[in-house]
Amino acid sequence: NSKVDPTEGMNLAERIHWQVLHRRKEGIEAMISEIIEERAREMGNTQSEAAVNVLNTVLLPAMKDVGDRFGAGELILPFVLQSAEVMKRAVAHLEGYLEKVEGYTKGKIVLATVFGDVHDIGKNLVNTILSNNGYTVYDLGKQVPLNTILDKAIEVNADAIGLSALLVSTSKQMPLCVKELYKRGLNFPVIVGGAAINRSYGRRILFVDEQTADAKPVPYEHGVFYARDAFEGLEIIDRLTNSPEQRATFIQQIQEEALKERLKKKTGTAGVPTSNTEEHTPSLSVKPALSLPKPPFWGPRVLDRIGIEDVAPCMDLNTL
Template structure:
């Protein structure tokens, strides 16, 4: 049985969409549970690629190809997982800060988080502070992830932090930021808990934030 899972993981890592779909179907026919295929085949494959990316041994095109392959496998499982309690690692609201129309980095972060078991709600680009707050409240989010690609828009990130505080959400919602001009020092200066400099690091950072102690 583990042969199916190993093949699925390797196929996801290499971005072989056809092999992923084929092997997922074979694993189901062989009696493997959908949850096992997801948690022990698909997710380990994308996690392995994420580690290679962080180590400089894989690049963005490979991330995109592999996430597409993983989605094809998840698509085969989705009807079977519907209505079942599938463990999720946390709920994340993502968006690009108000005034900024860049979305490539945000989209990659979304793909990687989803592929690693997070429930992700994408607010798009040019997102004002009150929209982040409303989504965090309505979705009971664990993390608000904010992207900024311009130095002229990154200065609006503190507005989101302040709005979360004023809404009484700051004690339970953690904030993670990233983007070309963002640094760990800036994250510390504006008082947010999380910082990621690429889409693979965002997964580790989100996981760390979920596991860390409540704010305050």
């Protein structure tokens, strides 16, 4: 019996969406060519205009769907990376239809995993997502010294610097970067992310003073932004590069939130954090349990003997 085609009955746009969501690279280029030609005929446009339409109405919504499902806990990170690779392949093929405007980019981002940290999976995903959305990304790799990051940002006149860290010890490079930017009088917004930090940490390192009880708050006026994942990073970059007015409003909003949190901690009303995880309201996609099972007992118990008759039903005979 032949396998049932899961895309049977779908139109071309829906099939492309399905391929991105389900991490299928096979034939994606041919499908992109076909839908561009189809839309060029239907809309009476050039293939370049049709390609822009396909990017905005098919590919980007597909990747947004991946991001939404990741945020809801329906997809794990390796699946997101694989979907991003399908997207990258599709966009690379689509670019062949676009009329190149020399030097055009939505914005320039310098990206790096901080010095001492060798983890780069999350950073690589950010690179792919931003690149697929029209940004020029200068990915400096992992274990990148602070001066290398700043020198590159100055060289390319970056719109923002993105820093990633997986370890608590290496995340200390982030406030050093912010303080060095302040010291040099540079004006690059900083976006931070990674498993080692949370939103509260991002707000805290916005301030470049000693943060003692009697210290006057001195913020890095160009902003420090925490991104929970690559998709929030994209949202932040979009807001920073959309218009000077929106950028200024966004930076002011972040500064006000950070100052409010700092003052709360100073007066002792913020509470003591119990972990390094970000506090947030439960996702709407997670349904509450209908009932909670009760354990047979609480606390430790010592068993004098465990009978083979108790263990046997739990054994995997195939593995044995």
